[in-house]
Amino acid sequence: MKIQLDQSLPEDIEKRSFEIIESELKTYIPEDIKPIVKRVIHTTADFSYAENMRFSPEALEAAVKAVKGGVNIFTDTNMALAGINKKALSVFGIEAKCFMSDEDVARAARENKTTRAAASVDKAAIEGKDFIYVVGNAPTALIRLYELITEEKIKPRLIVGAPVGFVNVVESKELIMSLNVPYIVCAGRKGGSNVAAAIVNAILYMAGGRKQNF
Amino acid sequence: MKIQLDQSLPEDIEKRSFEIIESELKTYIPEDIKPIVKRVIHTTADFSYAENMRFSPEALEAAVKAVKGGVNIFTDTNMALAGINKKALSVFGIEAKCFMSDEDVARAARENKTTRAAASVDKAAIEGKDFIYVVGNAPTALIRLYELITEEKIKPRLIVGAPVGFVNVVESKELIMSLNVPYIVCAGRKGGSNVAAAIVNAILYMAGGRKQNF
DSSP states (O other), rough: OOOOOOOOHHHHHHHHHHHHHHHHHHOOHHHTTHHHHHHHHHOOOOTTHHEEEEEEEEHHHHHHHHHHTTTTTSSSSSSHHHSHHHHHHHHHTTEEEOOOOHHHHHHHHHHSSHHHHHHHHHHHHHHOOOEEEEEOHHHHHHHHHHHHHTTOOOOEEEEEEESSSSSSHHHHHHHHHTTOOOOOESSSSSHHHHHHHHHHHHHHHHSSOOOOOO | OOOOOOOOOOHHOOOOOOOHHHHHSOOOOOOTTHHHHHHHHHHHTOOOOOHHHHEEEEEHHHHHHHHHHHHHEEEOHHHHHHHHHHHHHHTTOOOEEEEEOOHHHHHHHHHHOHHHHHHHHHHHHOOSSSSEEEEESSSHHHHHHHHHHHSSSOOOSSSEEEOOSSSEEEEEEEEHSSSSSSSSEEOOSSHHHHHHHHHHHHHHHTTEEEEEEE
16 A cells, blocks of 8 residues: 655654644644643644643642652552653652552552542542642542642642543532642543643653653 | 532442443444444543544454453553553453563664664564554554565554554554454544553453443
8 A cells, every 4th residue: 555654753753743733723822831732732633622721820830840849740540650751750850659559549449438549649648748649530539639638638739630531520620620729630521641641741841851842 | 619529439430421421422333333432432531533433344353352362462552551451451361561661672773763663563573473463652553563464474363553643643544454454443643542542441341351331
């Protein structure tokens, strides 16, 4: 079969991809948040993210400051953990952790009749108050974050709220956006571990963890 | 903030999600492929997958037969690997592997001026002819599969073609669909490691690796 392939070198393909995204954007995206929005579109090929991403007023500044300060990252999904750029993390000495497969989390979830995602938030709250929490799967993680924040038990430096789905997903994001906490949220049903990882990577690159490539 | 949450038990939320997807489907989906299409929509909240998934005539049968026969799975992304249900794999004694972080693959890619994704396909071809190959990221993986298949060096039992992006992605999928090989492909630009993992999990569940939950 004859198909014309773009002969760009592997290292140029990401750059070319971002050029295509830029040329096809139908919505005005402010320059400061563009690296994040474009990376999410790059990871999904879904331009609806040009319209559904929400940033708290201080989100970008808080995110970059937290990363530069070496604040650790917790996430509710091993897929998002796998997708976060480890080399970029290491520039800042940051560890990213997911507790979802931990035996103590499974036990706590059973005992409290909750989800492992909610129990993982409780474990993060014990490990340290100073963290970025990244949700790419479970609305129950966002709901538990909401509860602990309103009870003044934790104060995350940033919440990335990108669970995906049909039950409690929209609502859990609205809860987070009602708080006075730095957040980056994909409003609506969409999101996912790939989206969550893309947001984190974009932040890491903005903070200087890697060349932005566009 | 007062928000009405669905009080379904965690184990019922997936079931409820699939009911919502079913009720909102605007396209006729044949019953046999529905478990796969619905699981992809479940993982993305993107109903465009109801229209863009392509199955070769023998794909479902080949997929289930391969899984029941314990054929191993190779994938081009550690995120997809993280998202594949390990408990369901173990029912069939299947191993899933990703070579992207392997030192020999990085070296081969440098030496051959290709991508690690393409070099990973070469490594899979050496490890064994009998495999399912799952692409959730790199069109170069699909292109390399196409080359080795046309050279009659490999004959994968199934190709899951779900790379995402803007450069060579559409074309690489068309190459695969031009072959006489069992495939499940997301036509167009969309796909991703989450989509790839969802397709694999749907196949594992169809083969009996877990209750389908709808």
